[in-house]
Amino acid sequence: MKASELVLAPDGTLYHIRLQSSTLADKVLLVGDPARVNMFKDIFEQIEFESDNREIHALTGTYHGTRLTALSTGMGCDNIDIVLTELDAALKVENGKWREESERHLQLVRIGTSGSLQEDIDCGSHVAAACAVGLDGLMNYYREWQPPLPEMERALDAHLQLPPTLAHPYCVPGSQHLLQHIGHDMHHGITATAPGFYGPQGRTIRLHPSIDNLNEKLASFRLSEKSEKSDYSEYSELKITNLEMETSAIYGFAHLLGHEALTACLIIANRPRGTFLNDYHPQMRQLLGTVVERLATS
Numbered sequence: 001m002k003a004s005e006l007v008l009a010p011d012g013t014l015y016h017i018r019l020q021s022s023t024l025a026d027k028v029l030l031v032g033d034p035a036r037v038n039m040f041k042d043i044f045e046q047i048e049f050e051s052d053n054r055e056i057h058a059l060t061g062t063y064h065g066t067r068l069t070a071l072s073t074g075m076g077c078d079n080i081d082i083v084l085t086e087l088d089a090a091l092k093v094e095n096g097k098w099r100e101e102s103e104r105h106l107q108l109v110r111i112g113t114s115g116s117l118q119e120d121i122d123c124g125s126h127v128a129a130a131c132a133v134g135l136d137g138l139m140n141y142y143r144e145w146q147p148p149l150p151e152m153e154r155a156l157d158a159h160l161q162l163p164p165t166l167a168h169p170y171c172v173p174g175s176q177h178l179l180q181h182i183g184h185d186m187h188h189g190i191t192a193t194a195p196g197f198y199g200p201q202g203r204t205i206r207l208h209p210s211i212d213n214l215n216e217k218l219a220s221f222r223l224s225e226k227s228e229k230s231d232y233s234e235y236s237e238l239k240i241t242n243l244e245m246e247t248s249a250i251y252g253f254a255h256l257l258g259h260e261a262l263t264a265c266l267i268i269a270n271r272p273r274g275t276f277l278n279d280y281h282p283q284m285r286q287l288l289g290t291v292v293e294r295l296a297t298s
Contacts, residue, residue, distance in 0.1 A: 001098060006089065009053075012096030014086040017058060017071065018051040021094045021102065025060055025067040027295050028087065029288075030110040032246065034072040039285055043292050044068065056083065066296035073110075073246065077136040077195060080249035084108075088257045106259040107175075107298060109182060111291050113280065114191070114244040114265035115201070116272075117219040121187055123270055123277040126287060127242050128183025129174055129191035129263040131235050133218075134248025136195040137167025144256050148172055152223070152232035159221050162211065167195070171232070172251040178262035182294040189241025191263055192218050193248035201243055202271075215243065215271055242267065264291055 007015040014020065031037060034057040041047065044061030051058045055074035060067065073083045092102045114127065121127065131149070133156060139145045147153050149171040156169055179188065194200040199207060202215045211217075218240045223232055230236075247263040254261035266287050268277040277283075 006093075006098065008093070008096055012093070013051075014090050014093060016053065016082050017056050017086045017090065018053045019058055019069070019071075019087070019090045021091055021099070023049040023058075023060055024087065024090045025069040026104055027066065027068045027107045027298070028109070029068060029070040029291065029295065030083070030108060030250065031070065031072050032075050032112055034074075036284070036288075037070050037072050039288055040070040040292070043289055055079070063292055063296045068292065068296065076245050077134075077138045077193065077249040080246050080253070081138060084250060084253035084257070088253070088259070106254075107178065107295065108250060108254055108259055108261040109178065109291055109295055110246060110250055110261070110263040111288055112244060112246065112263065112265050113268045113284070114242040115269035116242050116267045117192070117215055118189075118239060118241055119270065119272040121241060121267055121270065123267055123275055124280075124283055125267045126183075126186040127189055127191070127265045127267060128179055128186040129247050129251075129265070130176075130179055130188050130238055131171060131173050131190045131232070132248040132251045132263070133190055133192045133240060134170045134172070134252065135167065135200065136193055136248060138249050139170055139172070139252040140168065142256065145252070148255060149232050151230045152235070155223075156221060160214075160217050166211075170248065170252070172248060172255050173235075174251050174262050175254075175260035178260055178298060181298045182262055182291055183264055186264060187241060188238060190235065190238050191247045191265070192240050192243045194243055194245055197245065218243065219272070243271070
């Protein structure tokens with residue numbers, strides 16, 4: 001593989017995430033904010049490895065005898081393209097050498113913040129994403145991508161009626177095992193992923209979104225109105241519950257590369273009500289602890 005394709009740092013680790021096979025655990029906690037990784041230092045019982053490069057902060061340690069890696073991704077699906085590709089590659093790289101024989105499998109759990117699209121999901125609630133809707137278009141850049149939920153995509157496309165200048169929305173399921181094991185007592189829903197925070201999420205500051213009422217259109221989509229024989233029948237009672245910026249890409253790469261993925265979000269904004277949770281750090285610490293406890297035994 002050309003050096004310009006599989007890009008490595010001088011120490012032989014993956015160029016951006018600065019991890020390799022020996023320093024990466026099979027259970028990975030993904031957060032957006034690099035500073036949030038420091039919270040795991042109060043949860044892990046032992047720290048064996050730490051690196052810090054740009055917005056990517058990595059920490060590998062143990063919790064109740066289980067090895068885990070906490071990793072920040074930065075914001076947005078463009079960062080997820082880098083992080084998920086390199087995480088998968090790191091399973092096969094050690095000291096700058098590519099090892100084809102690795103058959104390791106990752107369990108990836110994103111712990112993030114999000115805005116609720118449903119009025120009855122309050123700030124401070126936890127939402128686990130059974131499925132993701134991508135408005136970002138990222139997965140369409142990969143030849144291997146075949147829509148896993150084509151009927152759901154067609155139904156959503158017909159409902160949203162996005163202009164042809166925007167990316168075609170895609171739908172991808174998360175891990176049912178992780179959903180039930182980690183998110184069993186959380187709201188279950190469909191998480192929508194936008195390619196930005198302001199216009200793509202319907203916010204107006206000085207510039208105006210090109211799509212009128214996008215959030216309302218997402219919130220009003222109902223799978224239960226569709227055929228139970230469809231490819232999304234297991235999600236038939238779910239609504240598009242929340243909107244954020246990473247989940248669709250995480251689920252997309254996990255689907256293509258053979259890993260498991262789940263997103264568990266703390267709701268810090270209720271978009272229909274216009275409310276926002278300013279100091280959410282105590283609730284985030286609680287969610288991190290809960291997810292670590294459950295992932296360690298998954």
